[in-house]
Amino acid sequence: MRTPLYKRVLLKLSGEALAGEKGFGLDTETINKIALQIKAISEQGVQVAIVVGGGNFWRGRSGEGMDRTTADYMGMMATVINSLALQDALENIDIVTRVQTAIEMRQIAEPYIRRRAVRHLEKNRAVIFAAGTGNPYFSTDTTAALRAAEIEADIILLAKKVDAVYDKDPHINPDAKKFEELTYLDVLKLELKVMDSTATSLCMDNKIPIKVFSLDEPENIIKVIHGEKIGTYIHGEI
Numbered sequence: 001m002r003t004p005l006y007k008r009v010l011l012k013l014s015g016e017a018l019a020g021e022k023g024f025g026l027d028t029e030t031i032n033k034i035a036l037q038i039k040a041i042s043e044q045g046v047q048v049a050i051v052v053g054g055g056n057f058w059r060g061r062s063g064e065g066m067d068r069t070t071a072d073y074m075g076m077m078a079t080v081i082n083s084l085a086l087q088d089a090l091e092n093i094d095i096v097t098r099v100q101t102a103i104e105m106r107q108i109a110e111p112y113i114r115r116r117a118v119r120h121l122e123k124n125r126a127v128i129f130a131a132g133t134g135n136p137y138f139s140t141d142t143t144a145a146l147r148a149a150e151i152e153a154d155i156i157l158l159a160k161k162v163d164a165v166y167d168k169d170p171h172i173n174p175d176a177k178k179f180e181e182l183t184y185l186d187v188l189k190l191e192l193k194v195m196d197s198t199a200t201s202l203c204m205d206n207k208i209p210i211k212v213f214s215l216d217e218p219e220n221i222i223k224v225i226h227g228e229k230i231g232t233y234i235h236g237e238i
Helices: 015-022 028-042 068-092 114-122 140-151 184-189 197-205 220-225
Strands: 008-013 047-052 097-101 126-130 155-160 181-183 210-214 232-235
Touching: 008 015, 008 028, 008 140, 015 028, 015 068, 028 047, 028 068, 028 220, 047 068, 047 114, 047 140, 068 097, 068 126, 097 114, 114 126, 114 140, 140 155, 140 197, 155 220, 181 184, 184 197, 184 232, 210 220
Parallel strands: 008 047, 008 155, 047 126, 097 126, 155 210, 181 232
Antiparallel strands: 210 232
């Protein structure tokens, strides 16, 4: 068996990824497939932390005419729903999992405590960070960058609906250029929609590499862990 390249990873899943082909809500088959990939890398000794978005239920910008802070808090609640669904799928296949929320809700999850999260990871438990940073105006991309820095993750695995980073939307523009490798500054200067600028800057400041890839292909998470050349790799100066 090949040795994984990374000891500790932060897996960022979009809410839409959990919806599968439905585009809204939760698709059990899709969630179970993701859980099996997480189990596979966990069994190889990789410590897995996860941040899940909430776009399959709600996005802050969806609340037209609504107070931005209220809309963002609603989005945080959506990430908790997704986190509990993923926890259930993981524990059904014998992966001990803890959900930690940035907004306290003790009846269903632990409050976020960095030292406790790291201890869970050291015991090879999966840890899911829910409710964003607990603050409005910050995306789950920024949450992923922040938590990756706090737990000293080796890399952020950014699982998306597209197979890499392109200079424009490949679903609309067949001539879109695919990037295999980028620097953080490239992402910021070219205004590529990989992560928001706050998250990208945070990764740059803390030298956290990012791997962007698609979840559509079976076992892509496992392939990335073993260094296969898929998706786009984002890091410091080339």
